[in-house]
Amino acid sequence: MKLSKRSIFIIVVIVLTIAADQISKVLVRANVGLRNEISPGERIPLIGDAFVLMHVENTGAFLGMGSELNETLRVLLLLVLPILVLGFVLRYIIKDKSLDKWSLFAFSSIIGGGIANVYDRIVYGKVTDFLFIDLGGVFRTGIFNLADLSVTTGMIILVFVSFSKKKTQTA
Template sequence: MKLSKRSIYIFLVIILTIAVDQISKVLVRTHIIGRTDIHPGERIPLIGDAFIMMNVENTGAFLGIGSDLNPTLRIILLLILPILVLGFVLHHILKDRTLDNWSLFAFASIIGGGIANVYDRIVYGSVTDFFFIDLGGVFRTGIFNMADLSVTTGMIILVFVTFLKKKPNT
């Protein structure tokens, strides 16, 4: 089976997204978790108090949602269901030739980020989160990782693409 340029583009975005996420997590696990002078949850300022690095092992989903679920439900909701959804979305973008490049990039980023976090849940039993942004209380995030950033960026792109495609009724 010969892959088209379009399919190569999709798989390249997915693979690069996974690679960036996993490399960043290896660096955090090696240089943050492995240090005896840094305790779990300790804040490490990168750019003042606005951009902070800290290590949190998240056993749930977004912002820890689902971390208190029983193990069976956690497997179903945080592993099986995401794998099925990611597979469905991948199948959809490979088959739907009407999608524009921005939508392909957005969906591929979401798939790559999703796969990266599912991989962590399978291999480590949790997802390593480590970035935190606080712009003086005006804008504040939860603790996140590069996979989360990819999923969020993909979703934002999809929202913009959807609004730009809508034609005003005249």
């Protein structure tokens, strides 16, 4: 079976996204002190106090949401549901040949980031987060990882692509 350039593009984006995320998490787990409820943990300023590296293990989803759920609900909402959604999105981008390169890249980034975090939940029972941005109170994030960044970037790209398509349709 010969893969098309389009299929290779999808595979490469997904694999590179997963690889970058997993390598960064291995490095953080090995080299940055873990933050917990008793001790604030190690904070490594990368760009002053605006961009900080720290190590947090998250049993929930975005910003720890869902970490208080019972085990059955957590498995359903943080493992089963994401796997199903990622499968449907992958099926969609493989079947819909009309997607432009930016949309294809965005969806592939979302899939790669989603797979990387699901992998962590399956293997470790939690997700390693380590990046924090605080731009003087103007913009502040929770603690996140490269998979989260890939998913968010993919979503932002899809919004821009959607707006640009609507703009050209109305013109």
